[in-house]
Structure formats: structure tokens, C-alpha cells
Amino acid sequence: MPGEKILLLGVNHKTTPIEIREKMALSDGYEEPLTALKKIPGCRECYLLSTCNRVELLVVVEPHVEVEEEIITFLFGARVSPEECRQYLYIHYDEDAVHHLFMVAASLDSMVVGEAQILGQLKEAYRYAAQFDCTGPLLNKFLHKSFSVAKRVRTETGIGSSAVSISYAAVQLAEKIFGNLRGKKVMLIGAGEMAELAAEHLVGQGVASVVVANRTLERALDLAKKFNGSAVSMDELVQQLEQVDIVISSTGATGLIIHKQDVKSVMRARRNKPIFFIDIAVPRDLDPKLIDIDNVYLYDIDDLSSVVEINKYERDKEAVKAVRIVDEETLKFRKWYQGMAVTPTIRDLRAKVDAISRLELDRSLARMPHVNGADRKALEKMVGAISSRILHDPLNYLKSESCTGRDNSDMKVEIIRSLFRLDNGDDGK
């Protein structure tokens, strides 16, 4: 694959404010964007990851084709000007892209370093990409490698041991407010995945009951069933506030859905029992002024990430170790990747065949002391000619242009390398 490029392009919680991410979050699943992406000319393999903290695209680009601009327009649509996009976007090529993906997979680039959710999200995204036939040999290898790097980081460092995801942070805070969560009631507003996950954590801590409020009652009922809870309509929200202790809101509403006045009015009926609001919606669902009310605690997604900072120091030490592993694996991958190129393959193949003929020739000559200078030369020439003739076809096959016009040299390299066992096993296989 001479000149072929791996291109990684994306935005995450560090580079891009929520307002921009909101505009591009691909909430309607992977199918549509993946098929659109595949159609971009010059894009040979592609993969897309979309989580609430990042949107990342991985593309294997045909040699000498520029697709950057097109992909940026694809990502942001017409809603954001290209100049503005570049300001938020990070673009990595080849080795940097490899390093970045490994960092992401190992959860070193997460908002909550060490959290385990990202690997699952990565795998899911890969499943979609494979399902829609977007990945090829290079990305397959690349992504699988990233999973194993993540696994290695997890087992060899302590990064996951104190790892806390956002939902874990929410549980930690709830415990600081309520002590024991046994007997507490949780309300989910909106039936998003993130809320579901947080609720799962809370239920794991012994929360008594779960109430789900959602715009469509059907989805609310589904989710409520999962937690053995009950479903309510959005109109009953304020009324429910009298009963519940923990509220997790994650609707897609554009405006606020609970105002300060709503909560203030129920505090008396609650007899000032503390209430803990967690707002993981973007844009926010809950009035930031709620925090001014006594015994009301409000955390939005950014606050939660700062909670996680508390045990950051210990994890930082582990992170150094983890980054070393990622560096190491990036180097290994580069070696493999370079090996994938045609030229080194030709070189390796020649070297191997030459070495074999040299060895056999020397052996035979050792048993034939009577062979003198001129005969010896002729024999060497013959062996050389045989190996060249044998190599002729495989090399031609490697160098040939494919008839479909699509460059599938990486596949051919793969075939040749495994046929002649050219890989010395340093990529773990």
C-alpha cells in the first residue's frame, strides 16, 4: 500500500465545547453516516465512533487523494463554517492516528481516565462498521489491536481499579449526601443510555425504587420494567419531586424542564429532605439556580467530571505506565504496518529465498570438494536463476495493478506474507 494513509479525525470533550458537539452528535445510529462515509471517493475503509464525549472518524485513504475537506463537511454539515471546524478538530495521520486510537481505547483520553465504558463503545462502533462492510484488512487489524492494547493496559496497570465513570461519580456523590442509598428513590427523566447506566449503578447500591418519566410513555414503561419501577408522564414531574431523592435528567429537550420555583415549592412538602439532581443532558434540563435552595444539590456533567478528579492523582501515576504501553504498542503496530507495504515485502521475500538458496548451496558445496572455481560459479549462477524464476510470478502478482482499478495491494501483501511466512511473529500472531 504505497502512500496509503490512515486518517483519524474527530472532536472530543477537551477540544470542543458542548454547543458544537451538540450540533454533530450522530444520535440516529451508525447506519446512515457510515453508508454516507463509504461513498466518499478515495475512502477505502472507514469507521465511526460516536459517544457523548467524542465523535471520531477513522478512514483509510487511497494514496494521493485528499479527503480531509470532504470529511469535515460530512462531520459538521453546513451548520458550522469550515474555518471554525478546524479550530475544534484534531486530525492525525498514520502513526499519530494509531497512537490516538490506542489512547482512546485504553481510556487514557477519556473525560474519566480509566473508565471502562469506552472500550465497549468502541467495540460496538466497530461491530456496526463491520456490519455495513466499511472496514477492510487494515482497519480490522488496527481495531482489534486497539482492543488488545486496551486489555493489556487494564491488566498491567491499576488504571481501571479506581476507575470511575460519570455514573460511578454520581453514586459517589449520592453516598456523600445520603450515606446509605438503601431506601432512596430515584427518578429518571428521559430514557437515555447514560441515565440508564447511572440508574443501574444506583440500583446496585440498593436504591429502593426507580421512577421513569419520559416524553413517550412507551419507552418509559420499557425502562421502568427493567428496574422493576414505575413510569410517569412528564406532566407529573413536579408532583413526583415530593417523593424522590435522586433525580437523573437526560432529555433531549432544548429548554429547561425543572425550574427553581418548581423545586422550591416542593421542599416544604418534602420537609426539607435533601434532594440530589444530576443533569447529564446536553443542553441542560435543570435550572442551574436550583443549587441556591437549601438541601438541594445539583451536578451537571461537567461538575461530575470534576468529582472524578479527586482520585485522579493516584490514577495519574498509573496513567504514565499505561501511556508507556501505548507507545510500545504503537511502535509494534508501525512495524507491522510498514511490513504491510509492498516494497518491504518484496525485500523480505527476496531475502528469505536468497537465504534458503545460499544455505542449501553451501551445504551441497561442502560435500563436493572436487568442484573447482569455474564450476562453483556456474552452480551459484544456476541456483540464483532458479530462485529468481520462482520469485518472478509472486513478485509480479504483488506489483500488478488490479483489474478493478481498486488498489487491493494490502490484501495481496497479506497473502504473500502469510504464504511465505514473512511475519516473524512480533505482532503477537
Place this chain on the structure above:
Amino acid sequence: MNEISDLLFLSVLGVTFIAGAAYLVFFFSQNIQVRKIARMILVVSGILQTLYIVSRYMLVGHTPITSQHEAVVFFAWSTTWAYLSFRWRYTVKNFGTLVTILIFSLLLISSVSSRDITPLVPALQSWWLPVHAGVSIIAYGFLSLAFCGGIMYLLQERELKSKRFGYFFSRFPSLESLDQLNSHCLTTGFVFLTLGIVTGSIWARQAWGTYWQWDPKETWSLITWFIYLVQIHQRFTVGWRGKRGAVMAIVGFAAVIFTLWGVTYLLGGAHSYAG
């Protein structure tokens, strides 16, 4: 007897200091083993305090609660045992550290005040003395726990509200457990405080012929009592809990301290004795 008593007091100071130091070590290291040791030392300190009070009783010939020194030692003693009894029922993370420091401070204050023995004024020579003064000071013990809990509550609440988590955040207990502590100690303390005032009033009737004579100490006890009454009433009716409860516990304790010392030094009256 005098030497034994002095020796006991010194050992009380020493052991409590070690308990406080051990609790501080626990606070910073969060090593459970250290906490166990610290608690053991505090129990030893409690026992020594009891022995000291007994020795003092034998020395002075009446319940040792009339001089400034004796009253404060008694205060420390009741705080210690109130804490240990509370500890037996609930665990509140790292509460022991603050309480032990308070106990040690009280003992330190008592160590600088005069340990001279003054004969009991005739008016106080009654078996009402241990009942009235003892009950009142046991109330102070519980109320001082509520005070410690209140301070921790305010610190913890501030961290939770401001969302900036400092050193104390992970070391302090949950708000709910502090609030529970507050409620428990206030109610217990309030019952004893009421008993103290009632017994005092009965005793006053016997000694001075009148139930109530608006002596400054009596007045301030009543003010303190009202502060706690309002607080408890509000807690059980409209739910004054959390921050407001914590603030009230601190205000109430300030009134307690003023009744104990402020009145004696600033206002005088029938309750000002040798101190």
C-alpha cells in the same frame, strides 16, 4: 490522696493527648488499624477520667463539680462518654478526631485553672448537687457532640455545594449521617438539659425558697433551653434539617459555653462559686 489525684489528672491529659494524636494519624492515613487503637486509647482516657473524678470526690468530700476546674473536667468526661455511647450505636466517619480534639482542649482548659480545694458553701451541701449539676453537664456533653457534627456538616455541605472538593471531602462523613447525629445528640442533650433545669428549680425551691429567681445563670440556661426547644420543634414539624440544623446546633452550643463561662465571669450571681 492528693498525689494520686494529681497523677491521675496528668495521666488523663497524657492519654487523651495520645488518643487525639492517634485519631489525627488515622484522619490523615485512613488506616483502620490506627482507628481501632485510637478508640481503645480514648476508652482508657474515659476510664481514667472517671477514676480522676472519683479521686477528686474522695479528696474534696463532695461531688467534684463546683469549681471551674472540676466543672470542665466533668464536661470533658461527659463528652467522652456521650461520644463513646453514641459511637456504640452509629458510626460517623472520622467524627472521633474532632471530638477527641475537643475533649483534649477542654482538659487543657481545666488544667490551667486552679485545682485548689474550696469548702462547699452551705447552700450547695445537698444531694441535689450531683443530680442537678451532673445532669446539666451530661446534657452539655451531648450538645457539644451536636456542635462538632454541625461544624462538620457545614464544611461538608460547602464542599458539596461549591463542587470544589478539598482534602476533607473524602474524609468527612455523609451529610445524612451528620444530620442524624445532630438529631440524636440534640434530642438526648435536650432531655438532659430539661432535667437539669427542672431539678435545679426544685432544688432552688428547697434551698432558697423559690423555684426561679432570675439569677443570670438561670436566665441564660433558659435562653439556651429555648434555642434548643425552637430547633427541635422546627425539626419535627417543618423539617429544619441540614444546614439550618447545623447552624442552630452551633448557635446553641455557643449559648451553652456562655452559660458555663460567660455568665460566671461577666455576670456573676448565685451560681458563681469558687471558679
